[in-house]
Amino acid sequence: MQLLDGKKTSNDIKNEIAAEVQSIKAAGGKVPHLAAVLVGNNGASLTYVGSKVKSCQEIGFDSTLVSLPETITEDELLAKIKELNEDDNLDGYIVQLPLPKHIDEQKILLAIDPDKDVDGFHPTNFGRMALEMESFIPATPFGIMELLERYKVETAGKHTVVIGRSHIVGRPMSILMSRKGNPGDSTVTLTHSRTKDLAEFTKNADIIITALGVPEFLKADMVKEGVTVIDVGITRVEDASNAKGYVIKGDVDFDGVSKKASFITPVPGGVGPMTIAMLLKNTLLARKMRSARNQ
Numbered sequence: 363m364q365l366l367d368g369k370k371t372s373n374d375i376k377n378e379i380a381a382e383v384q385s386i387k388a389a390g391g392k393v394p395h396l397a398a399v400l401v402g403n404n405g406a407s408l409t410y411v412g413s414k415v416k417s418c419q420e421i422g423f424d425s426t427l428v429s430l431p432e433t434i435t436e437d438e439l440l441a442k443i444k445e446l447n448e449d450d451n452l453d454g455y456i457v458q459l460p461l462p463k464h465i466d467e468q469k470i471l472l473a474i475d476p477d478k479d480v481d482g483f484h485p486t487n488f489g490r491m492a493l494e495m496e497s498f499i500p501a502t503p504f505g506i507m508e509l510l511e512r513y514k515v516e517t518a519g520k521h522t523v524v525i526g527r528s529h530i531v532g533r534p535m536s537i538l539m540s541r542k543g544n545p546g547d548s549t550v551t552l553t554h555s556r557t558k559d560l561a562e563f564t565k566n567a568d569i570i571i572t573a574l575g576v577p578e579f580l581k582a583d584m585v586k587e588g589v590t591v592i593d594v595g596i597t598r599v600e601d602a603s604n605a606k607g608y609v610i611k612g613d614v615d616f617d618g619v620s621k622k623a624s625f626i627t628p629v630p631g632g633v634g635p636m637t638i639a640m641l642l643k644n645t646l647l648a649r650k651m652r653s654a655r656n657q
């Protein structure tokens with residue numbers, strides 16, 4: 363069993379990006395600038411946005427945290443988005459999801475300038491991804507592709523089963539694995555809560571990607587020997603014995619499944635840190651595209 367170490371790989375990627383930032387600086391260029399919009403103060407969202415800002419500092423990016431009250435109206439948020447779109451000093455930004463219920467998420471995503479959409483959630487980028495054109499790839503699926511590539515996991519001709527069809531993980535993941543190329547060239551089954559006999563699919567899968575948010579959902583008896591398992595799930599489970607008051611659980615029963623797996627990601631330290639590294643990679647790409655356009 364080989365552990366797909368997202369913590370280590372994300373550090374490698376961050377070092378590669380930091381080196382590029384140094385050469386941009388040495389050539390007198392502008393360093394990439396990322397902004398994160400956070401509405402309200404949900405605990406988990408604060409943690410992710412905090413580590414994004416911290417990572418920017420580590421690698422020499424400029425970063426801005428736009429913190430807005432839970433009570434902000436949709437129009438006020440749209441006005442803020444317009445400001446970010448027009449800000450010539452900003453290369454890319456993300457709007458942390460989920461948004462409060464009174465705000466229409468689709469309307470907000472549509473308002474983001476696709477050239478600054480480093481999350482890759484705008485329909486223009488999503489469509490370009492599906493059509494195998496160059497685009498910003500959503501950070502979590504992008505991070506999974508990067509792990510598969512760096513650990514040389516074979517995907518061509520393999521049967522990949524994705525559990526979960528969200529717009530930010532499961533659906534884009536299914537598209538990427540079915541695209542031509544490496545990683546890719548997989549035969550993909552996209553499953554969800556309406557899937558019947560899910561275990562019949564997972565038992566026949568060469569690669570399983572779990573993105574459902576149900577702690578320890580995937581058990582050893584649901585997978586075959588030699589399977590590759592990518593665990594996207596992150597659920598905070600209350601645990602009084604822990605200093606933070608909670609522990610983080612993935613969607614996979616790691617102890618059981620790892621005994622049968624050829625490759626497997628841990629939680630924490632797997633897909634999560636990769637997500638942040640790939641967001642930084644998209645921001646570097648956004649900076650390069652902007653400077654190419656302005657020349």
Ligand SMILES: NC(=O)C1=CN([C@@H]2O[C@H](COP(=O)(O)OP(=O)(O)OC[C@H]3O[C@@H](n4cnc5c(N)ncnc54)[C@H](OP(=O)(O)O)[C@@H]3O)[C@@H](O)[C@H]2O)C=CC1
Nearest residue numbers: 502526527528531554555573574575594595596633634637
């Ligand atoms: N590591 C990282 O970087 C990231 C981690 N996450 C984590 O990944 C998990 C999934 O997040 P996200 O994609 O946003 O999820 P959503 O909650 O938006 O979607 C969950 C999906 O799983 C499906 N599902 C739920 N229960 C079952 C079940 N029992 N059997 C089969 N399918 C089921 C749902 O089906 P249906 O469509 O029918 O409702 C839905 O498609 C969460 O734990 C989240 O915290 C998310 C983003 C990034």
Ligand SMILES: Nc1nc(=O)c2c([nH]1)NC[C@@H]1CN(c3ccc(C(=O)N[C@@H](CCC(=O)O)C(=O)O)cc3)C=[N+]21
Nearest residue numbers: 409410456457458459460481596630631632634635637
């Ligand atoms: N617009 C938008 N873009 C996102 O990319 C986005 C989002 N909204 N909303 C929420 C999800 C979730 N997400 C994570 C990022 C990092 C970790 C991460 O670094 N996890 C650590 C543990 C962190 C902890 O201690 O909680 C790990 O797995 O090792 C997890 C989850 C990005 N998301």
